[in-house]
Amino acid sequence: MDNFPSGIIDKGVLNPELSLNYFLVDYGWSFNTPFVLQPTKQFLSKGETCTKKIMKLLTPRIHGAIDYVVVFFLLLSPTIFGLSHYVSTLTYGLGCVHLILTLFTNFEYGFFKIIPLSIHGWIELTVSVILIAAPWLLGFSENFVDRIFYVSFGVSVFATWLVTDY
Helix, strand or coil: CCCCCECCEECCEECHHHHHHHHHCHHHEEEEECCEEEECCCCCCCCCCCCEECCCCECHHHHHHHHHHHHHHHHHHHHHHCCCHHHHHHHHHHHHHHHHHHHHECCCCCCCCCECHHHHHHHHHHHHHHHHHHHHHCCCCCCHHHHHHHHHHHHHHHHHHHHECC
């Protein structure tokens, strides 16, 4: 009986009604919204609900360290990739804004700790979408290097947002 996942055994008694469903649907959990798992069968008391977040890969500490690396990356990118003058100026500005956001975020590597980490996450999600659309919104989609840089960087920020535990 010790080998059964919790929820199948209720007060030491095997519940056959739950056990089949439990094993058939990924041990009793299914996606109902992005990044939230819910039990497929109610094995709690009537009216109780249970949610379980998916484990995120990046802790706030690791995310904070990555943020500073990203700032340096943004400040060096115009030279490394040969971005146009207009896009270089945007990228330097983005690097400075990202440094300010990181310094003011309330996590281990934040200096002023004013912005809650959850707000930092929502800002990064919003910025990732804007970065992907920026070449068309700001009129530099004709330049291949500038366009690919911003779209790729936006996708990277979005991917980081997906795997960070805000």
